[in-house]
Amino acid sequence: MASTVSFLHTADSQFGTGFGTLPPQVADLKRTSQREGFSALVQHAIREKLDLFLLSGDVFDTAHPAIADISFVKKELERLETAGVQVFVIPGNHDSSGPGSLWDQYGPWPGHVFLSPGFTSVFLADQDIEIFGMGFDRSHSSDNPLAADKIVPKTSRSILLYHGAWQNFGRELTRDYPFSLADIEKIPCNYIALGHYHAYSVVLDRPDKKAVYSGDTEGLDFSANECGLRQAVQGEISPEGQVTIKPVPIKSLLMEYLELDVSTYTLAGLDHAIQEKADARTLLDVQLTGIPSIELFREIPVIEQACRHLFLFFRIIDRTVDVQVNDLQKAQTYQGLYYRALKDKLAKATTEEEKTAIRQALQIGLAAFQ
Ligand SMILES: [Mn+2]
Numbered sequence: 547m548a549s550t551v552s553f554l555h556t557a558d559s560q561f562g563t564g565f566g567t568l569p570p571q572v573a574d575l576k577r578t579s580q581r582e583g584f585s586a587l588v589q590h591a592i593r594e595k596l597d598l599f600l601l602s603g604d605v606f607d608t609a610h611p612a613i614a615d616i617s618f619v620k621k622e623l624e625r626l627e628t629a630g631v632q633v634f635v636i637p638g639n640h641d642s643s644g645p646g647s648l649w650d651q652y653g654p655w656p657g658h659v660f661l662s663p664g665f666t667s668v669f670l671a672d673q674d675i676e677i678f679g680m681g682f683d684r685s686h687s688s689d690n691p692l693a694a695d696k697i698v699p700k701t702s703r704s705i706l707l708y709h710g711a712w713q714n715f716g717r718e719l720t721r722d723y724p725f726s727l728a729d730i731e732k733i734p735c736n737y738i739a740l741g742h743y744h745a746y747s748v749v750l751d752r753p754d755k756k757a758v759y760s761g762d763t764e765g766l767d768f769s770a771n772e773c774g775l776r777q778a779v780q781g782e783i784s785p786e787g788q789v790t791i792k793p794v795p796i797k798s799l800l801m802e803y804l805e806l807d808v809s810t811y812t813l814a815g816l817d818h819a820i821q822e823k824a825d826a827r828t829l830l831d832v833q834l835t836g837i838p839s840i841e842l843f844r845e846i847p848v849i850e851q852a853c854r855h856l857f858l859f860f861r862i863i864d865r866t867v868d869v870q871v872n873d874l875q876k877a878q879t880y881q882g883l884y885y886r887a888l889k890d891k892l893a894k895a896t897t898e899e900e901k902t903a904i905r906q907a908l909q910i911g912l913a914a915f916q
Contacts, residue, residue: 548674548785551703554591554631554794555779557602557741558762559584560640561615564607567767572829572859579799580764581618586797587763587778588622592629596780597673599626599657602741602760603638603682603709609648611641616652623656632670633657636679638709638741639722643681660707665696667704675783676700678735679707688720692729699734703787706733709741712749712759730757736783737791745771746779746793756781756789765801768831773801799858800828808866809836809916813845820849824856832862843913866909881915 559580565573591599605619623633633656637643643650643661653659658668660679663686667678676699680691697706710723722742730738730750738757740749744766750757760779765772777793784790802823806816823830838846843866850862874885888908895901 548703550785551598551673551675551783552594552596553598553600553705553737553739553781553783554587554594554596555600555602555737555739555758555781556584556587556760556763557709557739558604558638558744558760559764560604560607560762560766561619562607562611563766565766568829568859575858576764576799579797583763583776583796583798584619585622587794588626590778590780590794591626591631594780596631598677598705599623599631599633600705600707600739601633601635602707602739603636604640604741605635605638606641606648609641611648616648620652620656627656634668634677634679634705634707635659636707636709636741637661637682639682639684639687641682642684644683665691665706667699669700674701674703676704677707678704682709682723687723689723690725690729691723692725692733695732697733697735703783704735705737705739705783706735707739707741711742712740712747733757736787736789737781739779743771745774746777752789754787754789756791758791763796764798765829768801768803768829770803773803775800800825802828802830803833804830805833805835807836808834808838808842808846811842812839813842816842816849817853820853821856824853826856826858828857829859830857830861832860833865834862835865837909837912837916838866839916840910840913843910881912884911884915 565576606615626633635657637649641648649659649661660666661681663681663683665678665680667676669676678697710725713724713726736755740757740759743759744762746761747759758779761776763776765776776796776798778796779791780794781789781791806819846864854860874882888904892901892904895904
C-alpha cells in the first residue's frame with residue numbers, strides 16, 4: 547500500500563539578480579540573505595525527512611548566471627539528494643531551457659530537471675506517485691499547454707510542476723504560458739506546484755487537489771508582490787490522494803512599502819506609522835503624498851534622518867511636491883486661486899530650476915493654508 551508523500555515547494559529565487567534599486571551594500575546583504583533563505587529551506591526538507599523538493603522555475607535570474615550561483619544551487623540540490631530528498635526542477639522564463647541553455651551547459655544536475663518542451667513524467671514506484679513537468683521554451687510561451695489534455699497520469703497520485711501566468715491576475719494574457727482556473731481544475735494532478743508570481747497565492751484549494759504559487763524566497767524590490775513575508779509550501783498527499791499544505795516562513799530581509807497621505811497625519815501620527823514597522827531586518831520605502839501641515843512640512847527632511855537607525859534600509863520619497871488636488875481645480879477660495887495660479891505657472895515654466903522653485907512654492911503655500 548502507498549504511504550503518505552511529503553514535499554517542499556519553492557520557486558523564483560532568481561539567483562544572480564542585481565537588487566538594482568538598492569544601494570550596493572544593501573544589495574550585498576540581500577544576496578547573502580537570498581542564499582541563506584534557500585539553504586534554510588534545503589535544511590528544513592532534510593531535517594523533516596521530506597520525500598520531494600520541488601523547484602518551479604526561475605531559480606536563476608538570467609540565462610547566463612555567474613558560475614558562483616550555479617555551484618551554489620548545485621551544491622544545495624546535491625545536499626538534498628544525498629540526504630534522500632528527491633529533487634525535481636523546471637526552468638522558468640528567466641532561466642529557460644532549449645539547446646545550449648545553462649541546463650545543458652552546466653549539467654549534469656542533481657535530481658531531475660524537466661527539459662523537453664512538452665510534458666514528461668517520472669514515476670516513483672516506491673511512493674507510487676508520478677511527477678510531471680516541462681521545459682520553458684520562450685519561443686512558444688504564448689501557448690497554453692495545460693489546455694491540450696496532455697497530462698494523463700498512470701497512477702492515482704500525481705504532481706505537476708508548472709511555470710506560468712495565471713490569467714485571473716488580469717495581466718499577461720498572451721505570454722509566459724498563460725492559464726485559467728478552468729485549466730487547473732481539469733488537470734488530473736493532486737498538487738500543482740506553480741512558479742512565476744512572486745507572492746504566495748493559493749489558486750485552487752480542494753481536499754483532493756491544490757494549486758499554489760509559493761512566491762519567491764527573497765523580496766526583490768518594493769513592488770507589492772515582493773513586500774512582506776516570503777514563504778515556501780510544505781505539503782502531504784495521503785494514500786487516498788488527499789492534499790494538505792502549510793506555508794513555511796523564510797527568514798528573508800523583509801521588503802515593506804508604506805504610502806502615507808500626509809494631509810491626514812500629525813507629526814506624531816506619521817512617526818507612529820513608521821515606528822510600527824521598525825525592524826532591523828526590514829527595508830522600508832515610504833512614499834509621502836498629499837498636502838502636509840506647515841509643521842509637518844518642516845519636519846519631513848528630519849524624519850528620514852531620525853528613523854534611519856530603526857531599519858536595515860529606510861527611504862522617504864516625498865511626493866507631496868507633485869501635489870495634484872482635485873478639490874482645488876475649481877474651488878473659489880484663496881487656496882483654489884493660489885493652487886491654479888501656481889499650476890498655470892508650472893505648466894509655462896521652461897527650465898528645471900524654475901519648475902523646482904514653483905513646485906516648492908506650491909508645496910509650502912498649500913502647507914501654510916492647511
Ligand atoms: Mn517567471
